[in-house]
Amino acid sequence: MLKAAIDTDTFRETIDVIAALVTECRMHIGEDGLKTRAVDTANVAMISLDLSKEAFSSFVATECDLGIDIAKMKSIIGMMGKGDELTLELPEGGNKMEMVFSGYQYSVTLLDGNTIRKDPQLPNIDLPAKIRISGAAINDGIKAASVISDKIALGVDAASGIFYMEAEGDSDHIRLERGSDILISLEPSDVRSLFSLDYLRDMGKVMARADVVEVQIGNDHPVRVSFDFADGHGHVDFLLAPRIEAD
Amino acid sequence: MLKAAIDTDTFRETIDVIAALVTECRMHIGEDGLKTRAVDTANVAMISLDLSKEAFSSFVATECDLGIDIAKMKSIIGMMGKGDELTLELPEGGNKMEMVFSGYQYSVTLLDGNTIRKDPQLPNIDLPAKIRISGAAINDGIKAASVISDKIALGVDAASGIFYMEAEGDSDHIRLERGSDILISLEPSDVRSLFSLDYLRDMGKVMARADVVEVQIGNDHPVRVSFDFADGHGHVDFLLAPRIEAD
Amino acid sequence: MLKAAIDTDTFRETIDVIAALVTECRMHIGEDGLKTRAVDTANVAMISLDLSKEAFSSFVATECDLGIDIAKMKSIIGMMGKGDELTLELPEGGNKMEMVFSGYQYSVTLLDGNTIRKDPQLPNIDLPAKIRISGAAINDGIKAASVISDKIALGVDAASGIFYMEAEGDSDHIRLERGSDILISLEPSDVRSLFSLDYLRDMGKVMARADVVEVQIGNDHPVRVSFDFADGHGHVDFLLAPRIEAD
Known part of the structure; x- marks a missing residue:
């Protein structure tokens, strides 16, 4: 379950960072915010991203995983104005996320988490x-x-x-x-x-x-x-x- | 016969509106201004446009029809500056329209009106x-x-x-x-x-x-x-x- | 031998002018500056360009010819900021020119002058x-x-x-x-x-x-x-x- 609001600029920034590496990802929602760990198709690059609940203007969630089509999210953020507010809502057990911003109601079917690559382990390397x-x-x-x-x-x-x-x-x-x-x-x-x-x-x-x-x-x-x-x-x-x- | 002057911004606006639907049209010139009625090639959309002589800084005309290549007009308005004046001149019975603006003399051969689709009737529909x-x-x-x-x-x-x-x-x-x-x-x-x-x-x-x-x-x-x-x-x-x- | 400094805007202007006609040229360096004479591949257009040493903030040179890949220079000037300084350095007999600007050190291998078309003669024509x-x-x-x-x-x-x-x-x-x-x-x-x-x-x-x-x-x-x-x-x-x- 997720019910949150965030300003559109922060949301856009988050999607842009993930989009630098992957076209889809599994977003882990928890009580304290969201995180994602993803590896590109060629296993050459990894991303680990955390966004704490403090980045949101409101955030209520129970643990769940969202399969996000990053390419589609890029199109959606293209419609958002600057400084608008975006509300995200996913009912318990649901697979359609409602995204509402400046009069738009966008209902996005989430990807099946099982079709997305497993989360990578970030290796512990000593880089001097x-x-x-x-x-x-x-x-x-x-x-x-x-x-x-x-x-x-x-x-x-x-x-x-x-x-x-x-x-x-x-x-x-x-x-x-x-x-x-x-x-x-x-x-x-x-x-x-x-x-x-x-x-x-x-x-x-x-x-x-x-x-x-x-x-x-x-x-x-x-x-x-x-x-x-x-x-x-x-x-x-x-x-x-x-x-x-x-x- | 047509002898008129119009500011280039108004002319550009007019062409842009028509270009949203068709690439050529028949422009009806009358004493009071011009009008065009056109339907797209697939018969799905119609446009009816009127521009009264008050939109012109000067306008003298007798009734005639001009076959306009809208795609070519789009190129020509690309050369016009903002706030310039455009003069249009077509002699009685002529098929070359002179367009003059900021030192340019553009002589445009008009399309043969018979090759352009007939004017559509705008249906009278009740839309509640x-x-x-x-x-x-x-x-x-x-x-x-x-x-x-x-x-x-x-x-x-x-x-x-x-x-x-x-x-x-x-x-x-x-x-x-x-x-x-x-x-x-x-x-x-x-x-x-x-x-x-x-x-x-x-x-x-x-x-x-x-x-x-x-x-x-x-x-x-x-x-x-x-x-x-x-x-x-x-x-x-x-x-x-x-x-x-x-x- | 060449050791010179020039502001990046002047260098960009020079390359742009040459690029209007040819993709490579032979630059003649002398004590008083540089000049180039080039003809396009179809023998239809010629350029004769001179840039005196006064255009440079410093200029020390002995006579030499540089084979310049103009297309590559266009990419390099794309990295230069406005109002930066560019230093050019070519050792006596060398064929790698060092280009240094705002922290960048660019080492460019010059083209073999023999592969570039001979300098054209600018004809002496009477144009009334x-x-x-x-x-x-x-x-x-x-x-x-x-x-x-x-x-x-x-x-x-x-x-x-x-x-x-x-x-x-x-x-x-x-x-x-x-x-x-x-x-x-x-x-x-x-x-x-x-x-x-x-x-x-x-x-x-x-x-x-x-x-x-x-x-x-x-x-x-x-x-x-x-x-x-x-x-x-x-x-x-x-x-x-x-x-x-x-x-």
């Missing part, structure tokens, strides 16, 4: 370097690398205290360095891992809205990207597996 | 419910319904004084209700008819500019949509045939 | 009519003509002191006249030549930014279009061959 930086600064590097390559290396040079993003094209090379003037904080370690831009491009777009993004990097290890949204009432972790660096 | 509402409010409902379906029901609930727009998708349902807080006026009657969104989407875009749109609805009957444009010197009626509601 | 006009006024005429045709005539009517642009569609005709109220200057002569809009459309877009464009026209002769950019430190000549006017 940790930087904090604005999301826009990372997104700029991702966009620049995309021009010449489909892969990007993220790394830290401990001695100079530099976080770098680097890409190698057929004939060109690009390197973007961010030092203490731009980094919010740095726990240095000499690390470097290579990632597919296919995934990072979509993640970069949603990161770009966050003032502070925490990036944890290892050597040929996954990267973990974490940031808050919904005025601190929401939190997301992305985990992206590395690509092997060809010699 | 009549609402008046802003065009933007209707267009919002049309856009929302388009997300989940290719058909939309328009209806009035007499008891509650509600005008509603409703669409049924494969698994979803959307309903937009407009009550006395948004309706400008309502002549209630319990009615409901179903329409193709293919047509309403284009009509919705031109309606959206009108502050007041009059909508007349019956039971499984055509809908009639009427509104003024050109500061009240123009008037348009759209008539759209219903779709059969499948059970 | 010369007008000076804003680039935007020409671009407007080019856009208007494109709606109905793929060719445009440029001409001067000496008696009335009019510069005209004229196009003939299958059934329509458009003529744009510019007289002494809009022309900056006119050296009159009765001339008229026909040109392909394929070329003029791209040229028109870059011309549109210039306050003053000099256009030299003859009878069935090429047109020469010249204008300054980069605050007068850059100059470009376009030369476009005429089309034969079919009777």
